[in-house]
Amino acid sequence: MTTADPVLACDLAVIGSGPGGYRAAVLGALRGLSVVIIEKADWGGCCLNRGCVPKKDWYHTARLMAAQAHFAGRGLDGPLRADLGRAWAHQRRVVDGIRTRYLDYLHHLKVTRLDGHARFLDPQHLSVAHPDRPAQRVRADHVIIATGGQAQIPAPFKAIPGKVLTTDMLFDAPPPPGERVAVIGSGVVATEFAYIFSQLGRQVTWLARSPMLRRLPLSRPARDALTQALARQGLHLRSGIGFEAITVTDDDVRLHLTGDETLAVDWVCLGTGRRPHTEGLALEQAGIRTDDRGFIRRNGQLQTDVPHIYAIGDVACEWMTANHALAEATTVIGHIRDGQARHLDPLRVPMVVYSALELARLGMDETMAEDTGHEPAVGFAAFATSPSALGQDDTEGFVRLIADMDTGALLGGEILGAQAGELIHLLSLAPDRDTALAWIARGVFNHPSRTEEILNAAETLAGKWGLGDRVFGP
Structure with a gap:
């Protein structure tokens, strides 16, 4: 890259096309800003491709399966049978259709899309690298970092295609064969997938170190009602579990737990949380810091150490939900466009668990x-x-x-x-x-x-x- 290379100038550059990045790009364009949005992987980010959208598709199928308990009383005869492979194909068709409409709308709004990996050259300039063409240099008056998060894989686990899957991997390829599935984790994602898998024909073993939904501020009546509903579906979280080692063979996956207990399953789904994704952004070139957990530091207006650079969504918000990313995008565009110093209370953003x-x-x-x-x-x-x-x-x-x-x-x-x-x-x-x-x-x-x-x-x-x-x- 030399100073003679062409520079693409814009009012706003958005790094990441998940729910926060997409919302910021759309709202920025609707408010009259010239917008460039950059994505290094799948357009739509984790939420569209490996998170909220396909999971909600599966959840609807799971609820249809659960509803058949009342079919006879409504005059409907005949049991339903779930096929996880066909359910996977259905969500893929839904995701592909949404992505097409998503990209069409960005084009309609004259938002410039750049495929490639963005990194900061300095607070005003980005370089967008792509393996098939020369890097593109971008100069932006404002930048929004919306690069999301990635799966957290705790020891002793490691991701192994077909055997030990993160929830990201779950939607990258059709589900592995075998009915015995271990769901690891006690947060929102694990609580959701334990239920979904149980309704879609899998025998679920649910294990975690911590109690269910420990971080969510739930009332005792709500927590008890959800626990009882899961129990009626045969789902019981075994918490307080320690994981010593795993053994993967052609036939199964063996989980070696504390107390000399071993469990054999066909495959494992890790719902063990996420961590902010900042690798390769060269944040130090722009003077941006992260905290001890890897989240980008920001103030009440969601500005980083550099006032014209903002961070939204999983890369900076400890709640790590699409709802927070969307709400933060709205807050940031208001600040950029009109100087609105609105403080967003993260507790006022809805949090939803889709389970039993x-x-x-x-x-x-x-x-x-x-x-x-x-x-x-x-x-x-x-x-x-x-x-x-x-x-x-x-x-x-x-x-x-x-x-x-x-x-x-x-x-x-x-x-x-x-x-x-x-x-x-x-x-x-x-x-x-x-x-x-x-x-x-x-x-x-x-x-x-x-x-x-x-x-x-x-x-x-x-x-x-x-x-x-x-x-x-x-």
Whole structure:
């Protein structure tokens, strides 16, 4: 590269095309910025190719399998049989179709796409290397780093195609043969795949060092309900497990556990977390630092040590969800375009678990509320009496709202049951948490629908804790 090489100049360069990077590129273009987006691997990143989208496709299939327990009572005869290989092919078709539309929309918005590996030359310039053509130099007034994360593989495991798979590898090739699968891990991904595999015809052994969903601030009722729903599907997490070694043969994979116990399975799926992906970016050339866990350092406006360079999503956010990446992209574009110094509270971003029961939450739980000086009030409504849920033969779960007893501000919420991931958005739409319950109470709802239970929970909370004037108005 010489100073005579052509330079592509733009208002905004986005490194990474996952949900955060894609959202930033689209919103930036819609707000009038000239945008370059750079991707070194598969367009759409992990979320589209190996994460949220294909997993949600499988989850829908798993829920259809679970629903057949009620088929006879609805006048439907005949059992369903799951085929994991064909389910894999279905998600691949879905992913390919989404990617095509994704790229078409970037083209429509006149976003410049560059295939290749980006690295910083200095705070203003990037070099994008591609094995089949000369490197492209990019000069950007603003840069967003959205390079995501990669699978964390703890000792003594190592990735072995067909035998020991990370969840990234799971979608790169059709699933291995064999019905005995060990799912390792206790976080969101492991909790989801243990359920999905069990419904798609696999015999699941679920092992982890830590208790289920330890890092998520869940209420005891939610945690207990999910544990019981998993147990009804024959799924029990064995936590507190130590892994001494693994032995891989042509016939099986043997897990050697502490206490001289050995388990034999056909293959292993590692749901053991992710780590930020920053390799090869040459962050030091731009003066950008990472913390002791590898996350890029940033301030409340998501700026790195260099004010015109931002970091969003898994590369900088410890929650490592697509929802956080999308919300952060919106925050950053607002700051770049209009100077909006909006602070994004990561707890106010919905977090969803797709398992034997769908579980969604945002905001504080009671302990957090008390620790920050609030006196929490709880409003509750169960789907057991919902006409919509009764008509669907799917009445498990509830809505649980947490408010401040003095002000009526909505501090947090938890929804457990079918469509929880869709319903949770109603808790985030009000302009602020002080008026959120009033927005819900004054809303107009379809009947019968599950959303009515959010209204019921808000009304119950107001009546029980003397917050009627604040929620319903004087």
